[in-house]
Structures are given as structure tokens and as C-alpha cells.
Amino acid sequence: xxxxxxxxxxxxxxxxxxxxxxxxxxxxxxxxxxxxxxxxxxxxxxxxxxxxxxxxxxxxxxxxxxxxxxxxxxxxxxxxxxxxxxxxxxxxxxxxxxxxxxxxxxxxxxxxxxxxxxxxxxxxxxxxxxxxxxxxxxxxxxxxxxxxxxxxxxxxxxxxxxxxxxxxxxxxxxxxxxxxxxxxxxxxxxxxxxxxxxxxxxxxxxxxxxxxxxxxxxxxxxxxxxxxxxxxxxxxxxxxxxxxxxxxxxxxxxxxxxxxxxxxxxxxxxxxxxxxxxxxxxxxxxxxxxxxxxxxxxxxxxxxxxxxxxxxxxxxxxxxxxxxxxxxxxxxxxxxxxxxxxxxxxxxx
Numbered sequence: 364x365x366x367x368x369x370x371x372x373x374x375x376x377x378x379x380x381x382x383x384x385x386x387x388x389x390x391x392x393x394x395x396x397x398x399x400x401x402x403x404x405x406x407x408x409x410x411x412x413x414x415x416x417x418x419x420x421x422x423x424x425x426x427x428x429x430x431x432x433x434x435x436x437x438x439x440x441x442x443x444x445x446x447x448x449x450x451x452x453x454x455x456x457x458x459x460x461x462x463x464x465x466x467x468x469x470x471x472x473x474x475x476x477x478x479x480x481x482x483x484x485x486x487x488x489x490x491x492x493x494x495x496x497x498x499x500x501x502x503x504x505x506x507x508x509x510x511x512x513x514x515x516x517x518x519x520x521x522x523x524x525x526x527x528x529x530x531x532x533x534x535x536x537x538x539x540x541x542x543x544x545x546x547x548x549x550x551x552x553x554x555x556x557x558x559x560x561x562x563x564x565x566x567x568x569x570x571x572x573x574x575x576x577x578x579x580x581x582x583x584x585x586x587x588x589x590x591x592x593x594x595x596x597x598x599x600x601x602x603x604x605x606x607x608x609x610x611x612x613x614x615x616x617x618x619x620x621x622x623x624x625x626x627x628x629x630x631x632x633x634x635x636x637x638x639x640x641x642x643x644x645x646x647x648x649x650x651x652x653x654x655x656x657x658x659x660x661x662x663x664x665x666x667x668x669x670x671x672x673x674x675x676x677x678x679x680x681x682x683x684x685x686x687x688x689x690x691x692x693x694x695x696x697x698x699x700x701x702x703x704x705x706x707x708x709x710x711x712x
Contacts, residue, residue: 374556375510379469381559384525385652388707391426395457398435413690415442420684422446424653455494461517463703464498472709475508477557479516485540514553515541519578524585527561527620534568534577562620566610574642574695581646586677594648595629630673636662642695649697661685
């Protein structure tokens with residue numbers, strides 16, 4: 364078997380490129396339009412309205428570009444309204460965090476991106492030929508260079524601090540359904556190369572997550588350099604507390620790429636939410652950091668208020684906007700999963 368040489372491809376960092384943190388200024392946000400009634404448990408119209416609610420909440424703070432399959436443009440226009448820019452593109456599923464590109468910028472204001480291989484979360488679904496091309500198509504539409512990689516991975520599997528540090532999980536990126544040919548060191552080298560990063564911190568993952576195999580965006584997220592917001596059940600008797608504690612212990616005592624000790628604070632899951640599907644997403648950390656706002660999930664629970672207070676502590680200068688995601692969470696993801704930020708650059712569409 365031919366061995367893969369991780370550093371053989373061009374290195375974005377050589378041209379000064381890096382993946383900015385999510386709280387840095389955005390040019391726009393990308394989303395995708397749901398159109399498959401089988402995937403969405405027959406509740407497609409409710410899901411479309413849920414996506415429209417998230418899109419319009421974000422559009423209050425930054426431009427929103429919605430990828431819509433050409434066969435479904437009329438329906439999308441009627442539900443989305445006039446504030447959303449529709450971009451016709453063939454897609455399979457609307458999880459743009461995972462199928463979209465990792466946008467990169469440099470000090471010259473140039474825009475680029477990196478794309479990994481995509482196989483629908485380790486072969487979880489059969490139809491993904493168009494999704495596997497979305498990253499390349501979006502970057503081409505923005506006249507942005509694409510740094511490609513042979514590893515199979517998704518954007519929901521990482522969180523970056525914009526200063527050289529990336530956090531991911533072993534369960535996802537080292538899974539045999541994604542990268543059986545590559546060693547941990549090879550995958551790590553590719554993450555550094557394609558994101559312009561210097562250090563990778565590995566968490567365990569989430570043994571209960573059969574949908575994404577432990578994406579980190581349901582576990583924790585950088586809120587600023589040197590600080591990570593981690594999910595942790597408040598009750599020690601909650602069966603998911605062990606999973607959370609395993610990831611917290613992995614992060615405890617770690618330093619970032621600049622040598623700073625990583626601090627942690629905690630946010631609980633929406634554990635009292637009614638699970639409307641087996642894959643129902645109950646993660647509050649799965650939120651979107653927009654220009655001037657945090658778009659966070661709402662489950663109509665008392666826990667929503669506490670989660671909003673925590674976000675306000677970490678983002679005091681941003682408006683905290685809550686959007687009900689029941690019709691989105693049934694698909695196994697949340698607001699972060701359906702969005703992908705494009706950072707500000709000198710390049711425009």
C-alpha cells in the first residue's frame with residue numbers, strides 16, 4: 364500500500380494563510396437549503412421554516428448566502444424572503460459546516476480555502492456526490508485558491524483559535540470509516556497544513572454520537588484565544604457526564620500554540636429537551652458567532668435562559684439571539700452544523 368506523505372502538498376502557511384477564529388469579522392455566512400423529505404422524517408416544510416428562521420436571524424448581522432438546488436429555488440424564495448441571497452447549486456444535504464470549505468485569509472487580505480474529502484460522515488448516507496464538491500465550488504465562486512487534502516473530515520470536527528491551535532476528536536478523524544490508511548501523526552500534520560495551524564489538541568469524542576462520530580462542535584468551542592467553552596452535565600448522575608468529563612480531562616493542563624494555558628468554562632446540554640428523533644441535537648455549544656451576535660439554539664426550556672447568560676458572559680458586546688431548532692435538531696445537528704462563515708478579505712464575489 365502506498366504511504367501518504369502529509370507535507371507533500373503546498374502549505375497555506377507558506378503564503379501566510381490561516382483559518383481565522385469564528386469571532387473574527389465575516390464577509391458573509393453560507394448555508395444550504397433542505398429539500399429531501401425522506402431525510403427530514405417527512406417534516407420538510409417545518410425544517411425549511413427552521414432553516415429560514417436561522418438564516419434571517421443571521422442576516423440581521425451579516426449577509427447570508429443560501430445554496431439551493433436548482434429544482435427547489437421557487438420554494439426557497441417563498442419561504443426565505445428577500446433578505447437572503449440565493450445561490451443555485453446542486454447539493455445533497457444542507458450541512459454546510461461539514462461539506463463547505465475551511466476559509467483561510469492572510470495579512471494581505473487574500474482569500475483562500477482548504478477542502479478535505481467528504482464521504483457523508485463515514486458513509487452514514489449514500490447520496491453525497493454533490494456535497495463532496497461543494498467546498499471546491501464555493502471557493503471557485505469566490506475566486507479563492509483551494510488547498511486540497513486526501514484526509515476525510517468535516518468542518519464540525521474542529522474548533523480553532525485563529526492563532527495556531529485546533530481542537531478535534533480521535534473518535535471522528537481517526538475513525539476507520541474515514542481515515543483507515545492514515546496514522547494519527549499524518550492526520551495531525553494534514554490538519555496543521557490545511558488550516559495554517561501549529562498545534563492539534565485531541566479530545567476523546569462522544570460515544571453516544573452515531574451520527575457524526577463525535578464532532579467537537581457538540582462538545583466544546585474556543586470563545587477566545589486560551590479559553591474553551593465545554594459542555595458538561597450539571598448532574599453528576601447524568602449518564603452523559605462521564606463522556607463530558609473524559610473530554611474535559613483531555614483538555615485540562617493543555618497549552619495552546621502560543622504556550623498559553625487553556626482555561627475552561629462550562630455550559631450544560633439541553634438535557635430536558637424532548638428527543639424528537641434518535642439523533643436529536645441538544646447542544647448549546649453548537650451555536651453561530653455572527654458579526655455582532657451569537658445565534659444560539661432555543662428549546663423552550665428554562666435551561667435556555669442559563670445558556671444565554673453564559674454566552675453573554677463570554678460575548679458581552681454581542682447580541683444573544685435565540686432560535687428554536689427542533690425541526691433542525693431532528694437531523695442530528697444544530698445551528699453551527701448548518702452554517703459556515705466566510706471571513707472578511709479584499710476579495711469579493
